[in-house]
Amino acid sequence: MAPARKVEVQEQILSANDRLAEAIRQQFTKHKVFAVNMMASPGGGKTSLILRTVEALKDEFRLAAVDGDVVPVDVEKIAATGIPVTLINTGGSCHLDANMMTGALQEADLSSIDLLIVENVGNLICPAGFDLGTDAKVVIASVPEGDDKPYKYPAMYRGADVLVLNKIDYLAVEEFDTAYFRRGVEALNDGVVFFPVSCRTGEGLEGWYDWLRQQIRKKKER
Amino acid sequence: MHELGITDQLLTLTLRHAEEAGAKRVTRLNLVIGEFSSVVDESIKFYWDMLAKDTIAAEAKLCFERVPGLLECGNCRHRYTLAELEVVCPVCGMAQSRVVDGDQFRLASIEIE
Ligand SMILES: Nc1nc2c(ncn2[C@@H]2O[C@H](COP(=O)(O)OP(=O)(O)O)[C@@H](O)[C@H]2O)c(=O)[nH]1
Numbered sequence: 001m002a003p004a005r006k007v008e009v010q011e012q013i014l015s016a017n018d019r020l021a022e023a024i025r026q027q028f029t030k031h032k033v034f035a036v037n038m039m040a041s042p043g044g045g046k047t048s049l050i051l052r053t054v055e056a057l058k059d060e061f062r063l064a065a066v067d068g069d070v071v072p073v074d075v076e077k078i079a080a081t082g083i084p085v086t087l088i089n090t091g092g093s094c095h096l097d098a099n100m101m102t103g104a105l106q107e108a109d110l111s112s113i114d115l116l117i118v119e120n121v122g123n124l125i126c127p128a129g130f131d132l133g134t135d136a137k138v139v140i141a142s143v144p145e146g147d148d149k150p151y152k153y154p155a156m157y158r159g160a161d162v163l164v165l166n167k168i169d170y171l172a173v174e175e176f177d178t179a180y181f182r183r184g185v186e187a188l189n190d191g192v193v194f195f196p197v198s199c200r201t202g203e204g205l206e207g208w209y210d211w212l213r214q215q216i217r218k219k220k221e222r
Numbered sequence: 223m224h225e226l227g228i229t230d231q232l233l234t235l236t237l238r239h240a241e242e243a244g245a246k247r248v249t250r251l252n253l254v255i256g257e258f259s260s261v262v263d264e265s266i267k268f269y270w271d272m273l274a275k276d277t278i279a280a281e282a283k284l285c286f287e288r289v290p291g292l293l294e295c296g297n298c299r300h301r302y303t304l305a306e307l308e309v310v311c312p313v314c315g316m317a318q319s320r321v322v323d324g325d326q327f328r329l330a331s332i333e334i335e
């Protein structure tokens with residue numbers, strides 16, 4: 001029998017995904033596309049925030065969307081705004097990965113897009129581990145889900161570039177300790193860009209739009 | 223559920239390194255898993271049995287080294303380890319702690335024949 005040997009690897013799992021994500025990132029850089037990966041629990045407000053954002057920015061920039069889902073309900077809502085949108089049929093998978101993204105982008109004309117918005121699968125655990133090559137990971141928390149979400153899903157909060165706290169119109173009726181929520185977030189991810197908003201009333205959304213405007217312009221200048 | 227995708231990546235990585243080293247069989251995987259990584263080792267084992275079945279790594283033993291979450295107090299710099307996020311420092315009582323370690327999931331080495 002052959003002698004046993006030990007082979008050092010020391011690689012983070014997901015490196016195959018990361019390589020694909022890097023290739024996507026280079027595509028985005030080449031075509032100066034600013035891309036965001038929107039993640040939240042089911043019902044957190046991904047589609048609502050995308051619809052609001054499209055309405056606010058579609059006359060200023062060329063927008064497109066990619067939506068990971070099993071049914072085309074959200075895709076139809078987004079398509080009704082007039083922007084191009086691609087459905088990634090996830091077939092029940094709990095997250096998008098870079099391989100699925102690569103497939104979806106084959107149909108897209110990146111040279112005619114300024115902002116690409118990706119709606120990930122509704123889930124607070126799995127999407128966190130899979131880089132899609134986007135410029136920013138946006139995590140959407142929402143008031144009815146409770147103020148302890150950062151404590152329960154540390155990996156998701158740790159990887160976020162932007163944190164949106166949605167449904168702040170519920171703050172008056174829900175028991176939500178904003179300071180406790182913020183402390184958890186800061187422990188995991190100091191300095192994350194934070195926008196408390198309501199997609200229902202529109203409160204706080206201007207800050208988010210301005211941030212996007214800035215990022216899109218920065219990407220163009222690079 | 224997301225462990226299926228992760229296990230698939232783990233298998234690909236393992237087989238690539240095994241092949242490069244000219245292995246006949248993979249006998250053991252040494253994995254490092256952080257308490258804040260959201261990866262459940264039991265699920266990894268479950269999917270491993272399913273995915274690795276007809277490969278040279280089918281019989282490999284999966285060994286997990288657990289790394290606790292490490293926090294550092296922003297006030298007194300005390301460092302403490304926990305499985306769950308607790309931002310109140312046990313020494314000075316301030317709520318200014320930051321996570322400094324424990325969110326990794328890494329394949330450290332494989333053992334082959
Ligand atoms: N009260 C309130 N409801 C909201 C807000 N944003 C979204 N919703 C509602 O939450 C539900 C889920 O929103 P949706 O955007 O579909 O979430 P998704 O599953 O993350 O895409 C819908 O019924 C929305 O109308 C908000 O700011 N306030």
Ligand SMILES: [Mg+2]
Nearest residue numbers: 046047074119
């Ligand atoms: Mg949706």
Ligand SMILES: [Zn+2]
Nearest residue numbers: 295298311314
């Ligand atoms: Zn302290």
